[in-house]
Amino acid sequence: MMLRLKNFEKGWIMSANAFANAQKQLELAAKILLAHTKNAQEKQKLTQKLETLKNPNRILDVMLPVTMDDGSIRIFHGFRVQYNNNLGPYKGGIRYHQDVTLDEVKALAFWMTIKCAVAQIPYGGGKGGVIVDPKELSERELERLSRAYARAIADNIGAYKDVPAPDVNTNAAIMEWMTDELRIMNDELRIKVKENELRATFTGKPLNKGGSEGREEATGKGGLFVLLAALVKLGSSGQGLGSSNKNLNARRYTLNAPLTVAVQGFGNVGFNMAKFLHEQGFKVVAVSDSKGGIYVPEGLNPELTLQCKQKNGPPAGGLVGCYCVGTVCDLKKGKTISNPELLELPVDILVPAALENQITARNAGRIGAKLILEMANGPITPDADAILFKRGIGVIPDVLANSGGVTVSYFEWYQNLKNLHWSKEQVNKKLKKYMDKAFDGVWKTREKYKTDMRTAAFLFALEKIIKKVS
Ligand code: GLU
Numbered sequence: 506m507m508l509r510l511k512n513f514e515k516g517w518i519m520s521a522n523a524f525a526n527a528q529k530q531l532e533l534a535a536k537i538l539l540a541h542t543k544n545a546q547e548k549q550k551l552t553q554k555l556e557t558l559k560n561p562n563r564i565l566d567v568m569l570p571v572t573m574d575d576g577s578i579r580i581f582h583g584f585r586v587q588y589n590n591n592l593g594p595y596k597g598g599i600r601y602h603q604d605v606t607l608d609e610v611k612a613l614a615f616w617m618t619i620k621c622a623v624a625q626i627p628y629g630g631g632k633g634g635v636i637v638d639p640k641e642l643s644e645r646e647l648e649r650l651s652r653a654y655a656r657a658i659a660d661n662i663g664a665y666k667d668v669p670a671p672d673v674n675t676n677a678a679i680m681e682w683m684t685d686e687l688r689i690m691n692d693e694l695r696i697k698v699k700e701n702e703l704r705a706t707f708t709g710k711p712l713n714k715g716g717s718e719g720r721e722e723a724t725g726k727g728g729l730f731v732l733l734a735a736l737v738k739l740g741s742s743g744q745g746l747g748s749s750n751k752n753l754n755a756r757r758y759t760l761n762a763p764l765t766v767a768v769q770g771f772g773n774v775g776f777n778m779a780k781f782l783h784e785q786g787f788k789v790v791a792v793s794d795s796k797g798g799i800y801v802p803e804g805l806n807p808e809l810t811l812q813c814k815q816k817n818g819p820p821a822g823g824l825v826g827c828y829c830v831g832t833v834c835d836l837k838k839g840k841t842i843s844n845p846e847l848l849e850l851p852v853d854i855l856v857p858a859a860l861e862n863q864i865t866a867r868n869a870g871r872i873g874a875k876l877i878l879e880m881a882n883g884p885i886t887p888d889a890d891a892i893l894f895k896r897g898i899g900v901i902p903d904v905l906a907n908s909g910g911v912t913v914s915y916f917e918w919y920q921n922l923k924n925l926h927w928s929k930e931q932v933n934k935k936l937k938k939y940m941d942k943a944f945d946g947v948w949k950t951r952e953k954y955k956t957d958m959r960t961a962a963f964l965f966a967l968e969k970i971i972k973k974v975s
Contacts, residue, residue: 598672725777727909
């Protein structure tokens with residue numbers, strides 16, 4: 506199914522079926538696993554085990570009636586996909602977006618299954634989605650929609666069943682509305698659930714409602730840890746993740762010639778990533794949101810850029826003119842660019858941190874970066890992967906690079922269940938440990954199977970997931 510080529514010039518490109526792409530990634534890894542299994546009987550068993558990962562365990566397809574502020578009733582359509590729970594409860598965020606499709610949610614739920622295994626946290630994979638443009642709703646309507654969604658999936662979630670979290674366009678306030686709605690429902694139905702278990706049903710909650718320190722910025726922070734680990738390897742081994750990106754190495758970075766970065770997306774993940782990279786001495790030369798981007802060759806200040814964008818406000822404005830270098834925003838310092846242009850900038854590192862299918866066979870040949878850190882889920886299609894690999898452009902895959910978010914979700918869940926409260930320092934220290942361990946596991950698998958980082962991450966995860974199929 507080909508869909509959504511709208512806003513090609515300015516907005517996100519969404520042109521391929523994410524679930525078909527996810528299946529292709531699974532196939533590539535499966536082929537390698539099978540090739541390494543010599544015994545015919547074992548091969549057959551492995552094929553059957555891998556078969557269980559081709560489709561989700563359960564799909565909830567829900568209709569959500571919501572009373573709008575003008576008194577009318579609108580029905581929204583949503584999904585919760587529970588993909589696989591071999592390693593623990595289903596886990597994954599809930600996305601609000603006008604372009605959500607069931608296939609997209611299935612792909613995202615599958616990637617969560619792989620991601621949790623890569624991160625070595627005791628979860629399976631799931632994902633939720635509601636077809637809605639949240640910018641068109643008032644705060645009250647958004648709350649009613651969120652409560653309706655929680656009600657619709659209530660029977661199928663729980664601290665030990667399925668643990669949702671924020672994703673694109675959802676946040677801590679929404680998690681709290683959903684937790685509260687579950688509490689109300691349990692009371693109505695006289696179902697007794699301990700308060701800490703109720704809280705552990707959702708992660709990414711507000712700090713004063715059982716949320717964890719450091720959860721909000723965890724995806725960005727985790728991405729930074731993974732990138733730094735990769736740069737150390739690239740420096741010490743002297744060779745890139747692809748074949749020709751030899752001059753991208755940690756030595757150059759520490760020698761005070763900052764690596765340049767372009768970040769696509771300026772939501773929670775994109776902004777935090779840009780902020781951490783800037784703080785670490787990288788030169789962030791471009792950022793974008795769904796309306797378009799800005800290019801500031803001198804290197805921009807992400808926090809000032811965000812303040813400027815918020816001041817410009819919607820609908821017009823946004824990032825345009827927010828060419829903030831050092832402590833001032835100056836019109837002469839930068840220019841506007843489109844999202845497709847941002848992806849092709851000649852930078853050291855490209856960070857797609859928006860939506861799926863941004864780098865496809867159409868533009869992979871023109872990508873100017875030496876290394877891509879996938880902070881969005883599924884931003885590169887398998888066709889594009891092959892082209893990038895041939896061109897020697899390294900890719901640090903989503904299931905590793907953005908696993909910091911769900912890792913701190915796990916910390917939040919654990920703290921809820923054990924009635925603990927960890928400081929931000931404790932959380933970040935543990936996060937680093939988990940990310941280093943995940944990176945190490947994938948790196949070693951890459952060396953063992955002599956493959957690219959994405960396939961290595963899948964192999965690393967699959968070995969754990971299929972072990973649990975009896
Ligand atoms: N939505 C995030 C992701 O795609 C976080 C999921 C979670 O914390 O469960 O990884």
